[in-house]
Amino acid sequence: MTAATGNRGVTRHALILGSFCLGFGVVLALTxxxxxxxxxxxxxxxxLASLAQVLPAxxxxxxxxxxTLAVRAADGSETTVYRARKGDTVTGLAxxxxxxxxxxxxxxxxxxxxxxxxxxxxxxxxxxxxxLGDKIEVKKGDWITRFTGxxxxxxxxxxxxxxxxxxxxxQFTGATITPRGVVAAVHRGLAFFAANKDRLLTAASGEMxx
Amino acid sequence: xxxxxxxxxQVAATAQQADYGRIVRDGLWDxxxxxxxxxxxxxxxxxxxxxxxxxxxxxxxxxxxxASSLLVAxxxxxxxxxxxxxxxxxxxxxxxxxxxxxxxxxxxxLYKVLGLFIPLIVxxxxxxxxxxxxxxxxxxxxxxVDGIAMGLGFxxxxxxxxxxxxxxxxxxxxxxxxxxxxxxxxFMELHLLPASSNVLMMILPPGGFLVTGLLVVGKRMVDxxxxxxxxxxxxHSAE
Numbered sequence: 001m002t003a004a005t006g007n008r009g010v011t012r013h014a015l016i017l018g019s020f021c022l023g024f025g026v027v028l029a030l031t032x033x034x035x036x037x038x039x040x041x042x043x044x045x046x047x048l049a050s051l052a053q054v055l056p057a058x059x060x061x062x063x064x065x066x067x068t069l070a071v072r073a074a075d076g077s078e079t080t081v082y083r084a085r086k087g088d089t090v091t092g093l094a095x096x097x098x099x100x101x102x103x104x105x106x107x108x109x110x111x112x113x114x115x116x117x118x119x120x121x122x123x124x125x126x127x128x129x130x131x132l133g134d135k136i137e138v139k140k141g142d143w144i145t146r147f148t149g150x151x152x153x154x155x156x157x158x159x160x161x162x163x164x165x166x167x168x169x170x171q172f173t174g175a176t177i178t179p180r181g182v183v184a185a186v187h188r189g190l191a192f193f194a195a196n197k198d199r200l201l202t203a204a205s206g207e208m209x210x
Numbered sequence: 211x212x213x214x215x216x217x218x219x220q221v222a223a224t225a226q227q228a229d230y231g232r233i234v235r236d237g238l239w240d241x242x243x244x245x246x247x248x249x250x251x252x253x254x255x256x257x258x259x260x261x262x263x264x265x266x267x268x269x270x271x272x273x274x275x276x277a278s279s280l281l282v283a284x285x286x287x288x289x290x291x292x293x294x295x296x297x298x299x300x301x302x303x304x305x306x307x308x309x310x311x312x313x314x315x316x317x318x319x320l321y322k323v324l325g326l327f328i329p330l331i332v333x334x335x336x337x338x339x340x341x342x343x344x345x346x347x348x349x350x351x352x353x354x355v356d357g358i359a360m361g362l363g364f365x366x367x368x369x370x371x372x373x374x375x376x377x378x379x380x381x382x383x384x385x386x387x388x389x390x391x392x393x394x395x396x397f398m399e400l401h402l403l404p405a406s407s408n409v410l411m412m413i414l415p416p417g418g419f420l421v422t423g424l425l426v427v428g429k430r431m432v433d434x435x436x437x438x439x440x441x442x443x444x445x446h447s448a449e
Contacts (some may be wrong), residue, residue, distance in 0.1 A: 009292075017293045017300075020285075024304040031311050038315035045318075127326070131259030131380065131413050139389060174410050 046124075051082055051094050053138070054111030054120035059091045060084030071196055079192065081200055084111075090201045092119055093193065099185030102177040103127040106136070110147075110189045114201055121147045121186055126178075133178035143170065143179070152190040160187040228352035237359025243336045244367035244422070245429045250336035254368055255418030257327055260380065262387045264372025267327045268365025270309065272358065275337045277305045279357030282345040289346070298341045306331050323389050336364060367425070374421045377402055379412030 044065070051064050064082040071079045084092035094111040106126040111119035121144055123136050135141040146169065161167025162180050171179045193200070241247060244254045250271075257267040278301045282289070289297050310328045313321040331337070340360050345353040377383055381403030388396040411417050 013290055013293045016288065016290055017296055020289075020297050020300055024300055028304060028307055028311075031308055035311045035315035039311070042314065042318045129259065131263065131376070140386065173408075174414060 050109045050122050050124055051111075053122045054094050054109050055082075055084045055092050056119060059086070059113075059119075061086055064094065069200065071192075071200070073192075081196075083200070090114060093200055094119075095189070095192070096124065097185045097189040097192075099181035101126055101128050101181045102133050102175065103129065106178070106181055106185065108182065108185060108189075110186060112190070112193050115151070116190065116193055116197070117149055117151045118147050118186070118190070120145070121182075121189075123182075128178045129175065132172060132175040135172050135175070136178055136182055143172070144182070146170075147186055152187075152194055157187075160184075228349070228355075230352065230355050233352060233355050234359045237356060237361075237363040238366060239363070239429075240433075242367055242429070243340075243360055243364045244371075245426050247336075247339070248426070249339050250334045250364060251422070253327075253330055253334050254371060254422060255415065257330070258368050258372035258375055258418060258421075259413045260376040260382075260386070261369050261373040261384045262390050263327075264368035264370075265365060265387075266324045266390050267330070268361075268368040270324050270328050271331050271334060271337070272361025272365050273309055274302065274305045274331050275340060275361040275364070276354065276357040277309075278302050278337055278341060279345040279353045279360075280350065281305075282341045283348060283350045283353030286346050294342070294346060295338075298338055298346075301341070302337050303332050320390070323386075336360070370425060371418070371421050374425070375412045375417050378409045379414075379417060381405060381408050 048065060055064065062083075062085045064084050067083060067085075069081040069083065071081055073079065079095050082094040083090050084094070092111055092113045094109060097108050097110055099106045099108065104127045106128065107124040108121055109124055110121045113119055122138060123144065126134070126136065128134050128136065136144055138144050155168045158166075159168045160183060162169045162171040162176060162183055164171050164176050165180065167183065169179060169183050237243075243249050244251075253267050253271070258264040278298070281301050282298060285297075306328060310325075313324065313328070340356060344356045348356070373383060376385065381401065383400040383402055384395075384398040387398040388394075391398075409417075412421065
């Protein structure tokens with residue numbers, strides 16, 4: 001075989017592979033563009049639904065997706081706080097918290113009333129083992145509702161742990177790391193409320209960037 | 211490059227009528243992706259902690275296998291031997307991404323249940339093996355049937371593994387099936403054994419190996435009794 005035909009072979013293979021890449025790239029880009037608006041709408045619906053789960057309906061008369069606050073923590077991470085208001089009074093807050101589970105990050109939404117009591121905690125996304133760690137989802141067990149009504153001092157800080165670590169919260173059979181991560185995240189969420197309480201509750205309506 | 215370009219096998223099946231019954235039997239039982247070829251072991255063990263999870267993963271895989279088999283068969287004369295593997299992987303990955311995007315946008319309830327499983331299909335070697343062993347050489351229609359049959363066989367095997375592990379490990383069968391299939395399937399959700407008799411190991415990774423192994427043995431015993439020649443593991447029809 002001569003070098004010329006060898007090169008032609010390579011060119012031909014490259015063209016074939018290249019045109020498949022181009023073709024599927026275009027198809028994917030078009031689908032993405034077609035689906036983007038719907039995916040964003042679904043994400044907003046999910047967010048509203050998860051807010052509704054952690055903020056009781058009677059608590060507010062505003063749209064908590066509007067007039068959110070962005071609070072920057074010392075480590076540079078930003079937390080978006082959704083505020084439930086009745087008239088001009090802030091009656092509750094909801095914000096996303098993150099815990100580390102068995103298989104990566106667990107994202108949760110928690111709602112807290114103006115006194116710092118938990119209104120509810122729900123899982124937004126997680127990668128925990130199906131059948132074991134996924135009992136943190138409210139669909140698969142009522143474990144997560146255990147947090148409702150608790151606050152930073154009740155139970156005391158040293159009891160904000162799973163039973164295996166000497167705390168008050170049940171772990172699951174076969175899964176301790178998942179609930180441990182969630183308990184720690186919720187506790188951090190309460191600490192976040194305590195640290196930012198005055199700003200979160202008194203800030204005027206609308207955007208407030210620190 | 212030493213290009214002794216092997217011409218694509220110009221298939222015999224173009225001349226003779228494809229044996230669809232054979233293809234379906236192969237996919238569902240005789241040459242089952244999991245229980246005979248021992249392919250796709252990662253999802254078969256990782257996603258089968260319950261029958262519902264197995265079924266969900268299996269069905270999502272079946273959709274991707276069907277679509278990619280069809281595409282490879284359509285383009286089989288344009289894909290050269292040298293670049294076929296990257297092209298197959300490209301096709302599978304594109305199908306998975308399309309399914310993922312489409313379900314997220316237009317079947318959002320189902321996506322919330324299955325979404326976790328879909329990206330994992332890319333790491334399953336069964337679709338790749340079937341593209342290489344079948345769709346690359348056969349006409350469009352038999353390839354489509356092979357994709358469907360192999361995909362359903364995979365779903366069947368995963369559901370079976372999931373069912374055994376779930377009954378022994380959690381004492382339930384098809385728990386949360388209504389989340390996957392809709393509220394009208396709530397009747398499938400059974401509670402069979404009390405929590406005290408659960409064998410936790412069965413829903414942990416070792417249970418996956420044990421149950422898969424036992425089901426492989428079970429399938430071979432059935433085949434032996436039926437007097438069939440045992441098909442040894444591995445994608446024997448692939449190179």
